[in-house]
Amino acid sequence: MPLEHLGAAVRELNDLRGCVEQIVRDPRWSALEWRAACMPVMLRVPRIRQSLAQLALIRASQWPDTGWAVRLCAARDDVERRLLDISLSMSALACKETSTADAVADFSSDGIKLAEAVDELSSLIVSRYPAAADGV
Amino acid sequence: VHSRDEHEGAPAPGGISRDGLTGQLAELESTLINVLRPIDDDARLMDANLEDAHKIASEIGSIIKHKVLGPLALLDPSAYREDREAFEGARVDEKDMYEVYADDLERHRKRQRKNLSVAESDSDKIALVKRRRAYIFALQTFQVQTSEILSSMRGGFSRPE
Numbered sequence: 001m002p003l004e005h006l007g008a009a010v011r012e013l014n015d016l017r018g019c020v021e022q023i024v025r026d027p028r029w030s031a032l033e034w035r036a037a038c039m040p041v042m043l044r045v046p047r048i049r050q051s052l053a054q055l056a057l058i059r060a061s062q063w064p065d066t067g068w069a070v071r072l073c074a075a076r077d078d079v080e081r082r083l084l085d086i087s088l089s090m091s092a093l094a095c096k097e098t099s100t101a102d103a104v105a106d107f108s109s110d111g112i113k114l115a116e117a118v119d120e121l122s123s124l125i126v127s128r129y130p131a132a133a134d135g136v
Numbered sequence: 137v138h139s140r141d142e143h144e145g146a147p148a149p150g151g152i153s154r155d156g157l158t159g160q161l162a163e164l165e166s167t168l169i170n171v172l173r174p175i176d177d178d179a180r181l182m183d184a185n186l187e188d189a190h191k192i193a194s195e196i197g198s199i200i201k202h203k204v205l206g207p208l209a210l211l212d213p214s215a216y217r218e219d220r221e222a223f224e225g226a227r228v229d230e231k232d233m234y235e236v237y238a239d240d241l242e243r244h245r246k247r248q249r250k251n252l253s254v255a256e257s258d259s260d261k262i263a264l265v266k267r268r269r270a271y272i273f274a275l276q277t278f279q280v281q282t283s284e285i286l287s288s289m290r291g292g293f294s295r296p297e
Contacts, residue, residue, distance in 0.1 A: 059188050060167070060171050060185050060188040061167060061171075061191055067171075070185050073185050073188070074183065074184040076184070077183065081248075084249075
């Protein structure tokens with residue numbers, strides 16, 4: 001896998017984390033506001049999925065640094081699951097006219113977990129391939 | 137103390153030299169050890185690496201079963217009966233535990249999407265943790281048995297009659 005792909009993945013991940021953290025910090029209460037606020041995240045999801053698919057090529061059975069590949073697979077898997085969770089939370093918020101406190105709490109919790117998972121994955125890539133952070 | 141009777145110098149089936157086959161197996165075993173190392177620190181890492189770990193084990197299992205311990209294979213099957221049985225037991229355990237763990241993991245992930253009660257969620261997690269532990273143990277046992285076979289291939293040990 002070319003280093004540029006890892007660099008692109010790191011950039012996408014950091015970008016997504018920034019967007020998610022910003023929404024979590026500043027919750028809204030109407031569906032219209034939520035839809036607008038979540039748009040940057042929704043727009044990034046396809047690119048993030050593409051990056052995750054690229055990272056899925058890194059397998060413990062094939063990568064030279066097996067231990068790192070084992071950790072990377074787990075971190076990537078975690079981001080995929082958290083991404084699915086937050087997609088569901090976003091849909092719940094954007095579909096109802098007014099947001100319930102529970103739905104907002106769910107979104108915040110999912111957002112924080114996604115940001116943590118993304119940070120873990122990005123850090124793991126940069127710790128092994130520091131050049132991937134260039135241009136971030 | 138007698139060295140085990142090995143088919144010294146005999147080419148392994150499939151046209152691979154004995155050294156080539158030993159090297160191939162050693163490399164796979166080393167990958168398996170490297171997979172197990174971080175998992176020993178954090179067992180949850182196994183969830184995302186299950187397919188790969190099982191793939192490596194299957195490759196090792198196939199090589200040993202057909203090229204190392206099978207009929208007309210590298211090591212004399214009659215002299216290595218105990219090793220073969222121990223290895224076969226570990227191989228079957230790994231496969232069985234994989235099947236159960238993979239099913240549980242899939243079910244757990246599907247159920248995570250539903251609104252489970254705290255009790256249901258805890259019960260799911262406990263079941264998964266047990267399956268995961270059982271699989272890791274089976275994989276570790278399989279790796280130890282592989283290591284034994286590799287020692288025999290290298291002619292590294294002998295056994296009293």
